Amino acid sequence: MTKTFPLAVLLAASTALPALADVNVYSYRQPELIQPLVDAFTEETGIAVNIAFLNQGLTERLLAEGKRTPADVILTADVQHLADAVAAGVTQPVESDVLEANVPAEFRDPDNHWFGLTSRARIVYASNERVADGEVTTYEDLADPKWKGRICTRPGTHAYNTTLTAAMLAHHDEEFTRDWLAGVKANLAKKPQGNDRAQIKSVWAGECDIALGNTYYMGKMLEDEEQRAWAESVRIVFPTFEGGGTHVNISGVAMTAHAPNPDEALAFMEYLTSPAAQAIYAAANHEYPVSAEVEPSDLVAGWGSFTPDNIDLMDLSHLRPEALRLTQEVDFDG
Structure with missing residues (x-):
């Protein structure tokens, strides 16, 4: 089951997260842009995902919430927001052979705080x-x-x-x-x-x-x-x-420093970087997969190399x- 909730609902429910969802996401990207991925992930794993869209202030929100944050994962549309989150200490390093295999080194943080999903x-x-x-x-x-x-x-x-x-x-x-x-x-x-x-x-x-x-x-x-x-x-x-x-710039994903559901968050991150998910995400947003092994959509490929x-x-x-x-x-x- 996949649900999209306003930010206020996620915050109010932070003391009862298991009843709300398995993974909570703060996203700078509109929920409808990543909905095909969320639907496919939930169908494959049974893990529900809640998406809270923020126009701005994602890092500031995480700093204010501290250890009480309901957010497990952040999604951004450019590398600068990822770098700002890392610098503010609101993300954590993630060790995963799957993530390292799916995302080329040039599209991930050297300390494994964030991982690229698509490029433009x-x-x-x-x-x-x-x-x-x-x-x-x-x-x-x-x-x-x-x-x-x-x-x-x-x-x-x-x-x-x-x-x-x-x-x-x-x-x-x-x-x-x-x-x-x-x-x-x-x-x-x-x-x-x-x-x-x-x-x-x-x-x-x-x-x-x-x-x-x-x-x-x-x-x-x-x-x-x-x-x-x-x-x-x-x-x-x-x-x-x-x-x-x-x-080029990237969209990317990171796990929050105080993720209440780190195992489910890691599963979601690994899925997002998988070749199948990169293809879905890139096609939905008319971007390029970060993996050279994944082909862009026919429309994007038609723009030239x-x-x-x-x-x-x-x-x-x-x-x-x-x-x-x-x-x-x-x-x-x-």
Whole structure:
């Protein structure tokens, strides 16, 4: 049996968890996105799963609850939230041969606090009408004056963009990255605001020619009758860093430091990382499985191939504060 409960219900029931569920999950991802996995897990194991969706404040919630937390597992949509949870001490290391076999080393925490489930690339959505093939090649190129008035992006202070800026720092130095941020800002068609899909809508509307976004938004827009035209007006281009690959981020899972049901939590984590579950999860979210042995969906595969950048994800999380500082120094969102 699978149930989805509001956060308040989970908290109120923290003294009677066995009667409520076998695994409680705090998730930054909408419950419906992981429901196919939950249903398959429950059918296979008989272990019920409760999902509490949080828009923000997951780490702060776990800190406030302390040992009384009802949460066994956290799910996030990017590596930075995982790194923040580890730094705050609200996760615990998990030793599992299954997890290590299912998740490549580059997609898991060196100390086994978190494990990747899916990956996505942060790419360029280019207008089919106004951007020629081969016109976009590198992330560094986005600061070239040829793009003046042609770029749209969500705020530079958003986690997706600060992680990209952290990757630029990893490949270059502070001075180069600051100049790059200033160059991209000078090329913006309008003030950064809205989400990734809003930027692609702006390309469709002719307000800009290229937009930064995550790959999975293409799939989400194609599923939406109103947004399908936005998706059909652009194509995915995979830029690279000079001397590197295409920037990627991950969704991931971790066990909470005070998980009341650690055995069931481990079973859920091992299932989530299994090849079958990776295929289900990646297809549902239009992402890439972290295991190279698991094929992406036909839709995702149709976007083309790319070489992921080789910068360690934890290195990016450590560079993010500096990336955020530089973004604010150039007043990127101003």
